[in-house]
Amino acid sequence: MGYTRLDSTEPEYPQYEPPAQQPQRVWLHVLLFVATFLSTLLAGITWTGGDYFNVATWGNGLLYAVLLLAFLTAHEFGHYFAARYHKVDATLPFYIPMPLFFLMPNFGTFGAVIRIRSAIPNRKVLFDIGVAGPLAGFVVCLLILIIGLVTLPPIDYLYSINPEILELNLRFGDTILYWLLSHVFANPNGFLPPMEYICHYPFLCVGWFGLFVTSLNLLPLGQLDGGHITYALLGRYQRKLANVVVFLLVFIGLGSIFNDLIEVISEETSSELFNAIRSVLYPLLVWLKSVAPWYFAGWGGWLFWALLARFFFGISHPPVYESEPLDIKRKIMGWASILIFVTSISYNGISYSEPEQEQLKQLQNSKTVELYHPKEIVGSPHRN
DSSP, rough: OEEEETTTTOOEOOOOOOOOOOOOOOOHHHHHHHHHHHHHHHHHHTTTOOOOGGGGGGHHHEEEEHHHHHHHHHHHHHHHHHHHHHHOBBBBOOOEEETTTTSSSOSSSEEEEEBBBBBOOOHHHHHHHHHHHHHHHHHHHHHHHHHHHHHHOOOOOHTTOOOHHHHEEEEEEOOOOHHHHHHHHHHHHHHOOOTTTTSSHHHHHHHHHHHHHHHHHHHSTTTHHHHHHHHHTTTTTTHHHHHHHHHHHHHHHHHHHHHHHHHHTSOSSSOHHHHHHHHHHHHHHHHHHHOOHHHHHHTTTTHHHHHIIIIISSSSOOOOOOOOOOOOOHHHHHHHHHHHHHOOTTTTTTEEEEOOHHHHHHHHOOOOOEEEEETTEEEEOOOO
């Protein structure tokens, strides 16, 4: 039996043989798709202030579900068609519903996955399958965001939403791409909703969320899409890059923990040991926050992703069969995917935002408001 090697530091593997295609359980994929459509519909109705028992109010919820499933379908079928093109056995997408739509906040789905049922023959195939999903999903989300920004409704749209729903806010973090698109495509004299409220706008919500999910998939870790892409590009150096990324995830996530810790230890208690620790730790954390407030604004979810990398999808990518280096077109696509990651990732991620009641009252009652910020409402156009 012949053997090939990926490079001088990796083990040998038997020569690749194309697999036989296994049958698909189409009924299961259709059932999961329908269930996910229903769960995203109900979540969309909640986010956009509709009534579950009044079909006339389902419009925005239906739009939300269609847009979100369009993104998931584009991403997963990007992988699927790339796999079939290279005669790699892969399943149709498994859509994953989130049936507990009333537990807010949620998006009505845990996403979708396909399963590769045969070995990957070489780096080129690994790269093509890995990059096809993120690129397809990115194009769909880019179009969704542009349409949403061009067709933004006036502020009256927010007035129509149940005030209780307005209190269920997710603050979507800042990204380079969203900032750029909002400055290019949104009406400079119109109302651009703040990041605390775009979850109530189907196009903006799905567009931003889809790009953020794409960026998470592009993390250069283990069996994530980004792991496949960077391994195909960099070979064994992917592991070194992944270790740096995991360190950064932990570092950024700890900033959120420290921020919560400041509030926890802000007051003295009857415990002498606690007060002794507090006397040293509290002033230090407060000083650090005054010097580097950006660090304390990081997303705590990055710690969770570091744990997932360590125990679930891995840090280093497993070796594949040897092949010649990627051609220039694939290298360009690979670096383009890294650019998508950099411009779509959000340092402060997704967080629950609870605006003060007075701010909500002003937003709902003052139809002269042009721009709302987390701590203030100012009467000026959204582009400063």
